[in-house]
Amino acid sequence: MIKNKKILVVGAGNAGRPVANLLNFLDNSILVNDLNSYDDLPKKAQKNIDILKNRGIKFLLGSHSKIAIEDFDCVFISPNIPKTSPFIKKLMAAYSNGDISLITDRDVGLILNGLIHIPMIGISGTDGKTTSTNMINYIMKEKQETLIFSSLQSSLVIEGLVEMIINDEGRNKDLAIFELPHGTIRLVNGLDLSAGLLINLTPDHMDEFNSYEEYIERNIAIKDLIDKKGIIIANGDDPIISTRLNTIKSRYIVYGLKNPQKIEFDDKSYYNPNLEYDVFAEDIKLNGLYGSSFKMKTSGFPTLVCDKCGLINCDCENIQYKNILPFEREIVLKIPGLVNVENAIATISMGLIFGLDLDYLINRIGNFNGVSGRFEKIDIVNDVNIFMDASHNPESMEKLLNGLKISNRLIISVDNPDTLTPRDKFKIGEVLSKYTDLIISSSKNETTEVVDIDASIEIFKGVNCGPCGENDVEFFITDSVFKSIFKALSIAKPGDTILHIGPGVVNAYDNVKNDIKNGIEFFKALSGKIVLIGGCGTVGSLMARVLNDNGFEVTVSDSCKSSYLEAIFKDEGIGLDLGGHSEDIIKSATAFFLAPSLKENKKVFSKINKYLKSLNISNIYGVEDILDNFSTNKIVIGVTGTNGKTSTVHILKNIFKTAGLKVPEHNLNLQGNTELIPSLQARLNGDVSVVEIGTFGVKGEIERSVKGSFIDLGVITNITKDHLKNVNFNDYINCKKELAIYVDDLILNGDDINLINFKKYNENGDNTFYGIKQINEDIDNEDVEDKEFVYENSIIDHPICPICKNEIKNINPILNNLGKFKCLCGHTNPKLDVFASNIQFIDFNEEINTNNLNKNSNNLSNSNYNTNSNTTSNSNTNSSTNSNNNQNTDSNNFLNYKNSGKHIKYSLNIGKNHGEIILSNSGIYNVYNSLAAAATAYNFGISFEDIVKGISSFEGVPGRFELINNSPKIILDFAHNPAGVVSVIQTVFSIYEKELNDKNNKLIILNSISSESGMESDIQMAKTLSKGDILIPISQSSIVATDKADLNNLVVNEKNLNAKNTKNNKSNEKSLKIIKLKGKYDFKKEGTLGASKEQIKEAIEIAIDLANENDIILILGEAGIKFSKEIIKNYLK
Template identity: 40%
Template sequence: MKEQEFKAVVIGGCGTVGSLMARVLKDNGVDVTVSDLSTDSPQINILEEEGIKLNLGEHDENILKNVDVIVVAPSLLQNSKLIGKIKSVTDADIISADEILSTCKVSKPVVGITGTNGKTTTTWMLKNILNLSGYRTPEHKLKMQGNTELIPSFQARLDGDIAVLEIGTHGNPDEIKNCALKSEVGIGIITNISKDHLSGSHNFQDYINCKREIVDVARCLIFNADDPVVTGFSNDTSHKVFFYGIEGIDSEIEAYPETRECPLCGKELEYSLHYLGHLGVYKCSCGFKRKEPDVKAFDVKNNSFKLVIGSNTAEVKLKQAGIHNVYNALAAASGASALNIDFDDIVRGIESFEGVKGRFQKVNIGKQVIIDYAHNPAGVKAIIQTLIREKPETSRLIVVNTVSSESGITGDIEIAKILKDADVIVVASNASRKASSKINVDNYVILTESSKKASKIGTLGASRAQVEESLNLAVNEAKKEDIILIIGEGGVKYSSEILGKFKN
């Protein structure tokens, strides 16, 4: 079919996937109308800006009768009453999301970024490099991460020159593989793999296997050489693999060392250096060892390093401090290098990157407040490592814990142990309250009244009321020179709005 001759109605087009289907069809020359019972959606303005016609509050039969195809959002395909009504009005074909994906092919390079931590920051940093180099990157424009299921697949098909996609997982088999296949990922980046999503029947090896799935899809792979779990994947692929890693670091930076088992023989690895958690320089008696990086960071400090790619060298200063952000910068630089981006543009893109909302996000209320999405032990280690190194000796670190770990009580207890380096802990979530009661702590723990009640919804560990009570206590506790750190998804979702009242 010649798509430019077609008229289509997208039923449910104001929803998450429905809006992306409409935009992809529009970009492929289809005359698109979105029909949705909703009249209030954040996607409406986006659809209007892209020239998509809207039929809101109803499904106008006259519109349905005069189109070539009816596209139904995935959430509505099983609505027999709706499908019956459509069929009673028109003989037009009813098509699904998968049919659009198979018809509208990807015609651009696609980079897929996965891993436990650093996906979002690496994704946006790489996009910043590409944008400064003159390349357009398609955006889903959703007020969410949008890194699972169909969202990345449609994002890859939106108008742009190079697609950079964050690809996540809930720890279920085939999620990443199917997403990468449908997105037609050509370059795959794995940032790191640490323990997450281990509740219920999931174990760490299952989670590793999920993350490994991108290896079977991407033709070019970029691995963190300092992560033995990720490096182990290089032994069972014939595709081209590039490595990035740290070659020298400030010895005074606390690494919170962990060990890992050799991915080849299962013995405990021997580390000569730890950089952050299980990331470092390692080897095994069986012969497995850290790979030589292609993209390197020398003289690493909390917010600067020397970047080396081949014969090119530059001093790089980060606007977002932390060893974890050095790794994010190396991953982004590696992706850009694989896309043949000029070295000077890579440096410029890294240094000008302002960060991502909810990732080391600073809020000024007359006291220092930082909001961070850190929600698993590795992520919490990274942010605590950064702040302990940066904060003045006279300042206290006050942590508001809104986390409810995806690895259950084991993950919550591990996070509580890491937070022993803070001066004051304010427990917002019920999970953090339970975890704090199971360890011996020398620091000052403030238990909120609302944390007595469990209120986890999906991955959201704390309710708005719990976050608000904990923030009131933290702000009242903090002196001007102290730092308030808010961790967890609940903190990211609610804190900015709640903190607004303290600015006045």
């Protein structure tokens, strides 16, 4: 024995800890040292370290640098620590020099052997150790006092044996039974086992070994632990064990099913030789989940029982052992699977060699209900059985599933097969696909608690290459067992079986089992009656609808007495409890969901929680539970950008609906989006989902929306300065760039200089560019000064090249920052995949044929020329110009178009497809919006004919250039940034050019904009709005900006400028009247809501009083959109 020494134990893992514990028990002073910090060690190790610290063992973790070797008498080096480590080399050098003694594995084994005085049974092999250990203990414990150590008891054998010694647990015991995993079998070298069981030796944990042979030698070492009087029971079906029986020095018994296996590893195959079985099974009948029956046969085999005294391990001279005579008996098992037939044969044989009666053993094994975590039944829900099993490698899974007959569908849930050891996940996928058509893979490594989606993807690849193939196996990925079980139950039908497998059942048994139970409880709670409190709000209503769409019974309970969503709730079958919370409805609920506003309000939540608990209700959930446990099974398209998001979304939806597809709507009265709305909307029932994302330009916002909404296809309309209150423009661009980074396929505006460069962030995906084809796109020969003049007149900054960071001089602007660019560094517009050409303004009354597809070149100015933006055709230019009298051939600036129409007509070009589009919601910005929608729909697979019909039948979006009155014309628009304001003003002057050129008519502008871009942008918008005749600033920011912009001086300068460039134009007589509200209002800005209803009312009354029947009143900003219709309706009665 080693006593009274100062001992250094290197390694705080499964070997080092029990050795330190044992040596500490022998009155040695112990320091355990490990390179890993405490936090880097598994939680189970941390727990055991805390126990050892309380016993006086010291730990130095995270570094070897503070260790002074000369302070120690002895050192123990854990077996798995690399011998190449500099610190280990230093220790071995000290040992060679005689400066320190080395404690070996065998020293530890001999110490243990000297302290244990009862017979021991050891079980070794790759798979089935825990089941066999517990099965043997089950038959033994009725006849003897046993000690058991297995992973099921959360006890490694070495830890269990040491604790047995320290606590003197073996004093009143007759037998110790333990499994011998490969990691600690070396530490019991020196033990004398009375009996051993060698189950199988398939490849596993191969990252810890240099070769398969090394792995075999480690595990087969149990044969050398058998006492000279002992017996080892060996599986003859295993090709490795059966070929090495001649190396066993003790007596041995060969068992099996007479079903020789083949092992293939590293391009080598291993086969069984012909051999005689001592005991085996035949006539096996598998009864699915209800066990099996078979005949057990033997030709006889020896026992451990002395024929003279009837004892085990006796001291009789010339000892003779009793033998088991040949027999054939029927065995019936409750536990299912072929692998348990194998385990039962070995267990009965073990009982027989210890002298137990055969009839007792047959009866006892027949009553065995299984082992926790080994085909353990967890629950039955809606006639769906739920089991879990510790199978964690291809071979153990094959054994478990082979012959497992299930009447209905088998749904397999699998946790991450990796532990600290990576496993062959591809092969696991191949194996599983042979036995099921539905697999749910949790990516969470239950040992390290790290989510690794690549592990699930590798399983999926194996499934696709399996015998069934990708088309026959449904495959889902989650990030926890909880979600997997909930998903499985959501899919399962009565009679199905859910089986969860994986190493987590061994290494994190309690966590995995709790996850399974919690998943079941969550499903049960939702399967009853759900009450959603606060369901009339924006997020709450969508929560209710998602739950309802997933087949659960939902009632919305809200304190509000009515809701504009009532009709939708009723139409979708959602119950309503409005104007209070009915106690009867509350009491009938099995689950409660709270809208985020209620759950985040501590005072309100506390009150609700207290009330629900008084009714013994504990199942209270939130939006995160919906997002975590419900996904979408359709393509989701995410649309972002500065302007045009909402219109693009609505046009795209109209195209899909025209094509006969169902598109889920959130049906909410709101401007913009929170992150939760697209995530919930994407989960509503439908064929394809289109969501608006990235409203606020906040870092991480789009990334979270992409992941939360499962976006497959991304659309970016444009990028201009907006929401810049706390960030600069580059930061804003980077926010939008997140879509390019996290989505594979992109639809990009090819006329936006800021978007063109996004393709480099999406090199592995598909990039589709859309834009407007100009009549003359060769901008190299254009007059730079003229172009700069036109551009500056739009009140937009010069674009900065994203490549060289210099101002771009060669520009042909089309709309705001959109147009044709060519930087001196060579950066220019890409080739357009989808484009508009031959753009015209037409009168309301012009005959329209929305089915006019594949027009000839006379109506398509660009139908015959190359789509490369640097190539044009003179003949096409002439023909398009001659055939369209209303079109101004200077398409570089659409503000100067000579027209008096109200619609826009253009030719849509996608590849070889050409068709005529009529836009009822006029404006060049809507040409771009419709192009974005067309490119997206075409990418999705919608026919060109349906795209044309869908765009041409689109009637517009409320609040987006919405005409709500004809005389005077009153237009609402949600413009809220400089580019949006310029677009609206350009559209007004384009559509109503005839009216506005009449000096008797006025453009009256009401500005309620409350931008998120700071005062500089507010001033820029005020300057743009000076093009009107009367300007009424309403919001506080617009009032301040109007004052700072010095608009009257600006108008005078603009008048002089226009006089030099135009003739007989109303702008030469330009004057601007600014009217401020007289009322005193104390309104605080709320996001982009910049004015109250009362402010809007006063402004509208002023405007209508000033307007004649041909005037145009333009109301801008969110407040105008929100309040104007009701005010005007009442005012004009």
